[in-house]
Amino acid sequence: PNPGLDTRTLPYGDAALSEAAAAIARGECVAVPTETVYGLAADATDSRAVAGIYAAKGRPSFNPLIVHVPDIEAAQRIAEFDAEALKLAEAFWPGPLTLVLPVRADAEIAGLVTAGLSTVAIRVPAHRAMQGLLRACGKPLAAPSANASGSISPTRAAHVARSLGGRIRLILDDGPTEAGLESTIIAPGPPPRLLRPGPIAAEDIAALLQTPLAAAGDAIEAPGQLASHYAPGKPLRLNARATQPDEWLIGFGAVRGDDNLSATGDLIEAAARLFDALHRADMAERPRIAVAPIPHHGIGAAISDRLKRAAVPPD
Ligand code: TXA
Ligand code: MG
Numbered sequence: 001p002n003p004g005l006d007t008r009t010l011p012y013g014d015a016a017l018s019e020a021a022a023a024i025a026r027g028e029c030v031a032v033p034t035e036t037v038y039g040l041a042a043d044a045t046d047s048r049a050v051a052g053i054y055a056a057k058g059r060p061s062f063n064p065l066i067v068h069v070p071d072i073e074a075a076q077r078i079a080e081f082d083a084e085a086l087k088l089a090e091a092f093w094p095g096p097l098t099l100v101l102p103v104r105a106d107a108e109i110a111g112l113v114t115a116g117l118s119t120v121a122i123r124v125p126a127h128r129a130m131q132g133l134l135r136a137c138g139k140p141l142a143a144p145s146a147n148a149s150g151s152i153s154p155t156r157a158a159h160v161a162r163s164l165g166g167r168i169r170l171i172l173d174d175g176p177t178e179a180g181l182e183s184t185i186i187a188p189g190p191p192p193r194l195l196r197p198g199p200i201a202a203e204d205i206a207a208l209l210q211t212p213l214a215a216a217g218d219a220i221e222a223p224g225q226l227a228s229h230y231a232p233g234k235p236l237r238l239n240a241r242a243t244q245p246d247e248w249l250i251g252f253g254a255v256r257g258d259d260n261l262s263a264t265g266d267l268i269e270a271a272a273r274l275f276d277a278l279h280r281a282d283m284a285e286r287p288r289i290a291v292a293p294i295p296h297h298g299i300g301a302a303i304s305d306r307l308k309r310a311a312v313p314p315d
Pocket of ligand 2: 144145153
């Protein structure tokens with residue numbers, strides 16, 4: 001786009017929603033919170049608008065985007081649902097679950113959204129700001145996380161401003177996001193596959209479907225699964241119980257650290273704080289980051305997934 005744009009942050013409310021809807025109608029992209037992370041939303045039926053998302057993020061064009069819709073009926077106009085997909089949608093929508101489903105032949109979705117794949121990633125978000133925007137503009141919205149490609153995801157409006165300031169015009173601010181990690185991505189089966197761990201634990205999905213989930217194949221099926229992702233601008237060391245003098249330690253539970261994801265060892269609280277803690281560590285004076293061990297059960301699997309990728313330096 002046009003680095004040097006004047007980026008405005010507006011508090012959530014009717015005036016902000018109608019301004020955001022008008023911007024979407026003009027083909028612009030707008031940063032808006034969801035229950036997971038802030039998204040960079042544009043009209044998914046308008047290829048020019050979608051191209052604007054890729055440009056603002058500096059995202060490689062092979063990486064397809066998630067489509068957000070207000071309800072299951074709207075999702076069914078875009079994707080083919082079988083019984084299993086419907087069961088998942090009814091159990092977890094609105095909420096932080098994305099389904100990768102065959103795209104309908106008559107779906108009005110820009111080809112750039114799916115990057116030419118025959119499937120589409122789709123979800124019904126639970127946040128009042130994203131729901132309000134979807135209803136105000138009456139269009140499905142493509143929205144990846146509102147950060148420059150490969151860098152730390154935003155859970156606050158200030159994170160978006162830090163990453164995309166000058167590259168977008170409007171940020172809708174509705175405070176910190178609740179879940180703090182991107183949605184769980186599932187490709188229903190058989191066998192159902194976990195493409196990205198997230199706030200809805202794989203165990204809970206497997207229990208609902210009464211079948212174990214297969215891991216994603218070796219092919220990069222969800223390109224968000226690139227080895228280096230969510231990366232801060234500094235080296236990051238995992239499973240640290242003590243620090244070197246030049247490290248900023250992100251603690252968990254009894255490993256106190258300079259910052260602590262959850263003093264009581266609560267994984268849900270830790271997930272909600274993770275990206276904020278990485279942003280703070282990135283801005284701290286010390287040149288290296290260390291992170292305390294995190295248990296792998298429940299949402300801990302998703303936290304560990306993000307940390308593992310954040311620890312791989314970008315090319
Ligand atoms: O929580 C979220 O999902 C956030 C908020 C804004 O909704 N969005 C988000 O979008 O994380 P994004 O674009 O950063 O992640 C999209 C992921 C990527 O890993 C992408 O490769 C995968 O979804 N994806 C999209 N379409 C796909 C498809 N047809 N098949 C497989 N993976 C797909
Ligand atoms: Mg992202």
